Amino acid sequence: MNAPNEITVHECSLARSSWDMILNHTAPVFVQLRDQPDFPFGNCMIYFTHIFYKRLFDIHPFAKGMFKNVQSQGRALVQILTIALTSTEDRVLYDQILTQLAHVHNKKGVKAAEYGIVGEVLFWSLRKCLGEEVYNTTLHRIWIKLFSQMLSIIIPIAVQYEVTDGRGQERRFIIKNIPLSEQENLAILRTEEFGHGEDNARRSRSVDMGNTHRIH
Ligand code: HEM
Numbered sequence: 001m002n003a004p005n006e007i008t009v010h011e012c013s014l015a016r017s018s019w020d021m022i023l024n025h026t027a028p029v030f031v032q033l034r035d036q037p038d039f040p041f042g043n044c045m046i047y048f049t050h051i052f053y054k055r056l057f058d059i060h061p062f063a064k065g066m067f068k069n070v071q072s073q074g075r076a077l078v079q080i081l082t083i084a085l086t087s088t089e090d091r092v093l094y095d096q097i098l099t100q101l102a103h104v105h106n107k108k109g110v111k112a113a114e115y116g117i118v119g120e121v122l123f124w125s126l127r128k129c130l131g132e133e134v135y136n137t138t139l140h141r142i143w144i145k146l147f148s149q150m151l152s153i154i155i156p157i158a159v160q161y162e163v164t165d166g167r168g169q170e171r172r173f174i175i176k177n178i179p180l181s182e183q184e185n186l187a188i189l190r191t192e193e194f195g196h197g198e199d200n201a202r203r204s205r206s207v208d209m210g211n212t213h214r215i216h
Pocket of ligand 1: 063066067068069070073076077080081101104105108110111114115116118150151154
């Protein structure tokens, strides 16, 4: 008998059929849209990755600057999801692929928390392509299980990286994208005026802000 969090053969085949509709360009909403004269996509996979990244950058604009080539990245995403659905028998290889992927993402500065956003974007994009009738509650729950299974490998590696060396992630969010507030700048100036060393300035900054994550 399967444990409640395990994906059954039946569930996997349901998810695979829904994914095949995207790979074979037969996803119901896509098929309807394709008939409209001004619809620019003849390929469902390209449509899927287009709406996926558009949605990602709409709700998480900080992610935009991280990607060099969204098209090739889209192909990589489709590839990894296909592997997720076809390698259920070879768990060892699958786990190795995900471990490798987690390290690639760590180097890119991806935060553990961002995987949740990507999950939501994935489910949204699947629903958008497949339509409510195909992407019903049952199918949604299966995709949640599949995605969560991926995260069970990726997240511990991301968290481990963040607790040992999260500087890359912090700079991307706090320094580059969110300017320091006037209060923060004043706190830094105050400590510099009193001629404390760099370590004290850092400590003071984190105490002033009541936020240990400010140490970088
Ligand atoms: C489980 C969720 C995810 C999957 C399955 C996934 C999949 C992939 C794959 C297959 C690659 C290509 C890796 C390679 O070239 O070796 C990649 C690269 C990348 N991913 Fe993800 N990813 C996920 C989550 C995220 C998140 C949360 C972010 C950040 C918001 C992100 C940002 C990136 C970036 C910036 C690259 C490199 C792209 C480039 O160099 O243009 N990914 N991802």
